[in-house]
Amino acid sequence: MSAETVTILSLGAKGDGVAHDENGPIFVPFALPGETVSIARVKGEGTIMSFATTSPDRIEPVCKHFGPDGVGGTCGGCSMQHLAKPAYNAFKRQILIAALKSKGIEAPVADMVEAHAHQRRRIVFTVRRREKDLVIGINQAETHHVVPIEECPIASNGIISRLDALKVIARAAGSDAFRMTVTETLTGLDISLDGLRGGLGDRERRAVSDAVIKLRGIARVSANGEIVIEPVKPMLDFGGARVSLPPGGFTQATFEAEETMAEIAITHIGKAKRVADLFAGIGTFGLRIARKAQVHAVEGDEKAIKALDHGARNTQGLKTFSVERRDLFRRPLMTSEFKHFDAVVFDPPRAGAEAQCAELARSQVKKVVAISCNPLTLARDLSILIAGGYRIDQVTPIDQFLWSPHVEAVVTLSKG
Incomplete structure (x- = not known):
């Protein structure tokens, strides 16, 4: 790893800042065109260490999980909160x-x-069991590290206000690691648990069902594509036509x-x-x-x-x-x-x-x-x-x- 100072010339297709040297492009996540930054470099990728100059298009991120000083490093759900809306569009x-x-x-x-903000009605969370508790969050970019989510400005209020309920259901599932896709429907949250090794046993199915009955506001929970409990069909409206979303459906x-x-x-x-x-x-x-x-x-x-x-x-x-x-x-x-x-x-x-x-x-x-x-x-x-x-x-x-x-x-x- 080497440290050097580069000037960002453009944004790449993934939103990374792009600098150039004699060996080709250097991709610097969270850097903006016109900025001069000191980076720690590994081959063609750089991590921001400090700024010599910053872009007028750089703004303060709205979410605490985005990362310190608008240079990411924590939640990998967003990559461009640091860019002003006109330049972003x-x-x-x-x-x-x-x-x-x-x-x-x-x-x-x-x-x-x-x-x-708060328009996304479908969010995919990562669930991991740690020594003292179970974590629901989003993977840090390019890693398997899960950042626990306490707020989310992109998710609908109907989802983010039920984080505690999602934790209860995740604990009941009893698995150490899986994905939880949550979709807000007209009739409640549709929760799809995927990546469960061996699926859910009878004990876990009963625990999940008991939790859903007590929590209310949950339309359905499915595991690896199979319905565990469905108090009410999760419904979507397409111009007045109502359709029940299939488990794991798009x-x-x-x-x-x-x-x-x-x-x-x-x-x-x-x-x-x-x-x-x-x-x-x-x-x-x-x-x-x-x-x-x-x-x-x-x-x-x-x-x-x-x-x-x-x-x-x-x-x-x-x-x-x-x-x-x-x-x-x-x-x-x-x-x-x-x-x-x-x-x-x-x-x-x-x-x-x-x-x-x-x-x-x-x-x-x-x-x-x-x-x-x-x-x-x-x-x-x-x-x-x-x-x-x-x-x-x-x-x-x-x-x-x-x-x-x-x-x-x-x-x-x-x-x-």
Whole structure:
């Protein structure tokens, strides 16, 4: 390890400050462009020791767990609390612009749709048993050390106000180490315990069930994907359609971002009569769209498609709604199948939708909405659609992972 002084020239894709020397880039977490910092260096990474100059964009972090003097080192949940909001928004928007440019795509990119404190309705905690007590917290960045959480400005108040209840349930589970995913739903907290070696024994299941009954406000606890106790189904609302979240099921991290994405999609498809909702999940977008158009929802996950189907069947006022379980990575909808649709909405996992876009690109579907949490795979997929004759109407960056380098995007495309 060597100590040296460097000047930060830019921010990297993960939000680290980037300096350069004759051997290449040096990544310095929590440093900002324009700052001169003394670092302890190991190969291409540096740890801030002191500041010679600081950026005017440096601000005081809002959370005590972020780290001393805004240079991190404790909770790894956030990486950018030290950056002022205008510069932070510009940085995240630029990540998307750079990804598009890497594929030769020049397109109008709107201003960032901002995230705000206490909007996150889903948080993944790490649970570890120590000598005297059990700890619920977030891993320190790049380590297995768990930082006990006492406050969290990104988490919804409905989650963070129940930390004591979460500890009671974690103790009842009896395991030394596991993950606890907590989702705030309309009917209470949905708690998923994962990574439990051997699952829960009968004694632990009884202990967890007894704890939930006494605590109240807990909709469900599941362990390694199996329901332990479900006093009430954990329900989500998609434009008036209620769906029960499957154990371990995916939902957007914030309701506000979800609403914005859905509004953009519905506005773009306009008067389309028949819409394909691909990688449909539990119906986040398809159920909202079905108020105005017939929807065919396609999803590979069995639990998700069953939850979606049940929600659609039990919601009044929807147009014709059909579901299909299908692995769109291995068996994408073929070009010939798209002749039945006026519009397509797709929201794939981080891997993107390369095979599906290759088929869609050859179709005559007039309106397409692409939703993505990965700018790089999004840019690749868009380049396929553009090569097939689609034009980009608008790119909207959306922040639902506050104080992180992750950015969501909604892209609207047209053909003809």
